[in-house]
Amino acid sequence: MDNSPQSISFTPGDVGVDPISQGDVDIETYSVVDPDGSFDSERVPDLSDDEFRDLYRWMLVQRVYDDRATKLQRRGQLGTIASGRGQEASIVGSGSALSLDDWIFPYGREAAALLMHGLPLRDLLMYWRGIEDASRMRNANIVPMSISVGAHVPFATGKAWGMQLGDEDTVTFTNLGDGATSTGAFHEGMNLAGVLGVPAVFFCLNNQYAISLSFDEQTNAETVAQKALAYGIDSIRVDGNDVLAVYNAVSTARERALEGNPVLVEAVTYRRGAHTTSDDPTRYRSDEEVEKWKDRDPLERYRSFLEETGRWDAVDEAAIREEFGTEFEEAVEAADEFEERDVEEIFEYLYKEMPPELERQLAGLEDFLEERPDVYDHIERRPKG
Amino acid sequence: MDNSPQSISFTPGDVGVDPISQGDVDIETYSVVDPDGSFDSERVPDLSDDEFRDLYRWMLVQRVYDDRATKLQRRGQLGTIASGRGQEASIVGSGSALSLDDWIFPYGREAAALLMHGLPLRDLLMYWRGIEDASRMRNANIVPMSISVGAHVPFATGKAWGMQLGDEDTVTFTNLGDGATSTGAFHEGMNLAGVLGVPAVFFCLNNQYAISLSFDEQTNAETVAQKALAYGIDSIRVDGNDVLAVYNAVSTARERALEGNPVLVEAVTYRRGAHTTSDDPTRYRSDEEVEKWKDRDPLERYRSFLEETGRWDAVDEAAIREEFGTEFEEAVEAADEFEERDVEEIFEYLYKEMPPELERQLAGLEDFLEERPDVYDHIERRPKG
Amino acid sequence: MNATIIEAVNDALHKEMENDDKTVVFGQDVAESGGVFRATEGLLAEFGSDRVLDAPLSEIAIAGAAVGLATHGYRPVAEIQFSGFLPPAFDQLVTNASRIRWRTRGELTAPMVVRTPYGAGVRALEHHSESLEGAYGHIPGLKLAIPSTPHDAKGMLISAIRDPDPVLFMEPKHVYRSLREDVPEETYTEPLGKAAVRREGTDVTVVSWGSMMHNTIEAVDNLENVDAEIIDLRTISPFDRETVLESVRKTGRCVVVHEAAKTGGFGGEVIAAINDDALMYLEAPINRVTGFDIPVPLLSMEDFYIPHPPRIEEAIEETMSH
Amino acid sequence: MNATIIEAVNDALHKEMENDDKTVVFGQDVAESGGVFRATEGLLAEFGSDRVLDAPLSEIAIAGAAVGLATHGYRPVAEIQFSGFLPPAFDQLVTNASRIRWRTRGELTAPMVVRTPYGAGVRALEHHSESLEGAYGHIPGLKLAIPSTPHDAKGMLISAIRDPDPVLFMEPKHVYRSLREDVPEETYTEPLGKAAVRREGTDVTVVSWGSMMHNTIEAVDNLENVDAEIIDLRTISPFDRETVLESVRKTGRCVVVHEAAKTGGFGGEVIAAINDDALMYLEAPINRVTGFDIPVPLLSMEDFYIPHPPRIEEAIEETMSH
Numbered sequence A, B: 001m002d003n004s005p006q007s008i009s010f011t012p013g014d015v016g017v018d019p020i021s022q023g024d025v026d027i028e029t030y031s032v033v034d035p036d037g038s039f040d041s042e043r044v045p046d047l048s049d050d051e052f053r054d055l056y057r058w059m060l061v062q063r064v065y066d067d068r069a070t071k072l073q074r075r076g077q078l079g080t081i082a083s084g085r086g087q088e089a090s091i092v093g094s095g096s097a098l099s100l101d102d103w104i105f106p107y108g109r110e111a112a113a114l115l116m117h118g119l120p121l122r123d124l125l126m127y128w129r130g131i132e133d134a135s136r137m138r139n140a141n142i143v144p145m146s147i148s149v150g151a152h153v154p155f156a157t158g159k160a161w162g163m164q165l166g167d168e169d170t171v172t173f174t175n176l177g178d179g180a181t182s183t184g185a186f187h188e189g190m191n192l193a194g195v196l197g198v199p200a201v202f203f204c205l206n207n208q209y210a211i212s213l214s215f216d217e218q219t220n221a222e223t224v225a226q227k228a229l230a231y232g233i234d235s236i237r238v239d240g241n242d243v244l245a246v247y248n249a250v251s252t253a254r255e256r257a258l259e260g261n262p263v264l265v266e267a268v269t270y271r272r273g274a275h276t277t278s279d280d281p282t283r284y285r286s287d288e289e290v291e292k293w294k295d296r297d298p299l300e301r302y303r304s305f306l307e308e309t310g311r312w313d314a315v316d317e318a319a320i321r322e323e324f325g326t327e328f329e330e331a332v333e334a335a336d337e338f339e340e341r342d343v344e345e346i347f348e349y350l351y352k353e354m355p356p357e358l359e360r361q362l363a364g365l366e367d368f369l370e371e372r373p374d375v376y377d378h379i380e381r382r383p384k385g
Numbered sequence C, D: 001m002n003a004t005i006i007e008a009v010n011d012a013l014h015k016e017m018e019n020d021d022k023t024v025v026f027g028q029d030v031a032e033s034g035g036v037f038r039a040t041e042g043l044l045a046e047f048g049s050d051r052v053l054d055a056p057l058s059e060i061a062i063a064g065a066a067v068g069l070a071t072h073g074y075r076p077v078a079e080i081q082f083s084g085f086l087p088p089a090f091d092q093l094v095t096n097a098s099r100i101r102w103r104t105r106g107e108l109t110a111p112m113v114v115r116t117p118y119g120a121g122v123r124a125l126e127h128h129s130e131s132l133e134g135a136y137g138h139i140p141g142l143k144l145a146i147p148s149t150p151h152d153a154k155g156m157l158i159s160a161i162r163d164p165d166p167v168l169f170m171e172p173k174h175v176y177r178s179l180r181e182d183v184p185e186e187t188y189t190e191p192l193g194k195a196a197v198r199r200e201g202t203d204v205t206v207v208s209w210g211s212m213m214h215n216t217i218e219a220v221d222n223l224e225n226v227d228a229e230i231i232d233l234r235t236i237s238p239f240d241r242e243t244v245l246e247s248v249r250k251t252g253r254c255v256v257v258h259e260a261a262k263t264g265g266f267g268g269e270v271i272a273a274i275n276d277d278a279l280m281y282l283e284a285p286i287n288r289v290t291g292f293d294i295p296v297p298l299l300s301m302e303d304f305y306i307p308h309p310p311r312i313e314e315a316i317e318e319t320m321s322h
């Protein structure tokens, strides 16, 4: 018998093989208020006037926060920061749909969502100053930011699994970027979530960029939403600049998740600013593109909805700005006053009980700092970023 | 301004959010010959009678190979091995659709596909005897088996990328199991393949199990095929026990891949035997289930096609068995005669040039083996597995 | 009871699942199948599918979900089927498990265990036989334990499950079934972070762990003229310097034996610790007997890789000859 | 030309892409953006989008595809944006890159480079500042180079790209721009696997690499009474034992300085090597000055983590006092 090459050379011909492709899947983008301000009244959620106005207020808070934090950063009072500009509707619409008992797994841009979940503003600023203490996420069910992109997805699945085992009435809510969807951690975490049917909502803020990489170079998939199909889990694609749409989408997702159906929500939005304060976006995208997305400004769009529905008059934009401005300044002051710090801090909490070698290292450092105060010439304690 | 919890409690109501779910996607399983032997003549590929018979011959080779290798293993002449029993149509249908210039990334069960790609049978046996030399994949465009499940997917994407850069008329052909689809490496490798549009075919032999885990516990996705949507790449779901269907599917996939559209093919099949020779499947699946799949035996089904189309008479099953049996025995003998081996072998080829420390370690071991021949009491040189 | 290591592991899992209903066992094939080495045999029947689960082929998710469960008040005991498949989970160990307590100043903690059989000698396929404790032992915040006996396997695994911090638990699969000893029926703990003096002696200290302990003992048994003190390190992180130092201060000589590749292996750290605090006691260079700086060979030659007793004997003799 | 390290890296990439059209550069943000540190600036414009590509957020795929490209005759130079994001790719390095030559007996080879900026001190966010060379240096088959100067960055990167084996190239980002020196315009190579004696001396050998070299030099400069010999290890794997041993045999004293956590760090291996072959020359224990066994702190306290010159000075003085 001959073991030599046996491949058959294919003679094409129509044998009826019809591949499945993404074009076969119909994915609509859910919206309530169109960019031009018109809206589908059947889809307007049943909220009180104050609640409607609150959504605006929080979006404005996000915007003011981003502006002020950026200024602080430029003054050297914060480290590198990532702004949520352009994504306010996604951040606020999602954050508002959560219960305070839910756990948020943040990814870095969602200041307003964290604040409304209970995190003190002082702590948020302290985190960006690089102070570990802020990652306690005091007063709020929030896991520290996943600076390592995507790494939080399986973590969130595991925590949701815990909620499921304990029959709790809560979900894990994971914020992630479009870039994060390309990580192995995303894949494995999502798949496990699907298998276990855990109460988890994965919220992808598809802001069209991962630093300089545009979404269409990040993946050949036309949407993030369709990625959920790989896990047999449901997904919702929503206009991420439409706060009511995001609110409805996440509320629905959350309900389903509570029933054991994890959901991926893709909020289609745009990162209006730089990736972070260390990035220069003019290197990789055009002004026109940025301009184009300005039309869909989430605040303006929602403002026209409020106007149209007679709720705008009671919004005092200047007052909100001022109120939050004051709050921001107080938070900065409080952060400035953060307790006297000690090197012990960086050794503590690694283990419940410090192992002898670590104790030795700590004691050595403490002695050394006393003996050789000249080492401080090399140490910039940067309580202010 | 109050920073206290601001979440809005959702009042459900029909706001028109309609999640996308896997039920919305229509995925057909392509087939040519039905389990009962009836077939769609429009889909029968345009092959010569000999080629049609060759497909049977190779399936039988796979089956005989698996039987004989298992026996060898039981006699202690091979290490742990993984059989392709039940998957013959997937293995042979796919292997036949490739060009010898294509590169196969094997996963372990596809003996016949490797043999028809040019790998000497002796080497295949030597690999399962744990002899590195066999991973040269002599005479064939084959990368060593990816024993680490899924790890070969990005590797294959990279090699296909090389083919693309060099404008070659070839593809990488990656075999993988259903289990492999849950790995981060699969995800990242597939996504990159989609982004780059490389000439790669990913062939998932969905044999319903990953060791003891059934496919419906592996993922909540109903098919592997739908996972391709996550990458915006095309997929084909095919009856993996229908050799003509697999042949058509892979041929089509390969053509598309050559045009810059990587394809995922899911071959729906069944692992009839144990996971490997160290596994006991009765612990986790019922006899009935196994019986059920016997009905769909790839060889029998194809045999009825050959009978129906008047091609069976010229198949001499006994002769094929005997011929391959002889070949197998010769290969075993050749493997037994594999050159005298030296410990140098395990140090060589790690680097192009052996670094001094490694040379030192090798020299030390060589001296030691001379000085202390009693060490051989602890060393089982297992040229025969 | 008289038990092998694998039986001891199994017993520890049973005991802790009984003891604390927050203990959850998962990993590939751990449920119906009882694990490829049968470490989790019987758990599903006894504790049900809520607490004993098969995981998909997803090492990242296994490690990552363990962190999530652990921060939520559970005691996950995850299995990675072979140590060669732990590298995909490396990032979850480094980025999440090892530092969640530290990042959150103790607000969230990860009392989790990742068990994995490690090492060569069982004729497994490629990538199944690695010993990378040198790399994992270098992750601050992650504990790393490697028992060598059935008694320790049970006691240390119970400690690991109860430990408030994440523990990587590497099990010497080569001796999973090849040795038995009396193991108390009841629950007991063996401390993590404490080496065991397996045999007292005055001439030379031999430090080892995991399956190499047994080759070490055999080697020492063969050397009639040498009164060796044998230390089973048991925990790589935190590393019990004191027990090693005390012994070396007494014997003045030391040999370290491990199966992992030499360069960058944990043997270097043991030597460095002795250098730090017991150098002046040394009468000879410290010898290392280790795997070579190569991947573990395929099964036909893997035995050449392993530090067998004669190699250890020679090293001890050489050390004694100074 | 007078260049910083980042400029030298950029120049090396330009030169090698010119020299060999099989050289392909890819990674996150390396194309239009020119890399977050601008290491790949200008490459896209000069060599086009076939050879300079942005990769998705996929470290596994970046490392894995590099192996594939390399086995297909290309010379991939992949960038991992920060060393803290290398752990997801650990498995591809261990399982594919490091051993494809070995598995196939030389039939398939992986002449690839993975570049990554490492280390603390630039006020980056969490997970950006790690030094895990101790773990990566323990992977047989993977070379690991860490230049400390612009001259070496260029010459060693060119060597790495031309090397027939996979090289992990860790760049000391803390000194990316903070020092300049004359760097030849033309192409040249600095060998991998060879340490450099940065300064000759007779009293004590100080071994370091990467950004800690500069703290070491500063410390030595400050110690007027000590005539230290300074060795820049430059390559962790393969490790140039001979240069270290020769120096220690001369000086009888040694201090090792690295930024990575102490326990399990590569300093242990350096000490072990000296123990092996130069123990009898030692007049004092070898000192280690390293990062602590903790994650790198967030930016406000990260400076406390770093081995600054005074810590190195003290260690040298202590070593001299024996």
Ligand SMILES: Cc1ncc(C[n+]2csc(CCOP(=O)(O)OP(=O)(O)O)c2C)c(N)n1
Binding pocket: A109, A147, A148, A149, A150, A176, A177, A178, A179, A180, A181, A205, A207, A209, A210, A211, A271, A275, D028, D057, D059, D081, D085, D088
């Ligand atoms: C695992 C990992 N790789 C790389 C990086 C560097 N990095 C930080 S943010 C970022 C892009 C993230 O994009 P996306 O997920 O879309 O979130 P966005 O910043 O756009 O909101 C990258 C590559 C990282 N932090 N983690």
Ligand SMILES: Cc1ncc(C[n+]2csc(CCOP(=O)(O)OP(=O)(O)O)c2C)c(N)n1
Binding pocket: B109, B147, B148, B149, B150, B176, B177, B178, B179, B180, B181, B205, B207, B209, B210, B211, B271, B275, C028, C057, C059, C081, C085
């Ligand atoms: C990364 C990794 N994890 C775990 C294993 C152990 N293992 C070997 S085969 C296997 C199941 C593979 O299932 P599948 O991909 O469906 O292929 P099949 O064996 O069914 O053909 C497992 C878990 C492995 N080899 N690699």
Ligand SMILES: [Mg+2]
Binding pocket: A177, A178, A179, A205, A206, A207, A208, A209, A210, A211
């Ligand atoms: Mg983005």
Ligand SMILES: [Mg+2]
Binding pocket: B177, B178, B179, B205, B206, B207, B208, B209, B210, B211
């Ligand atoms: Mg399978």
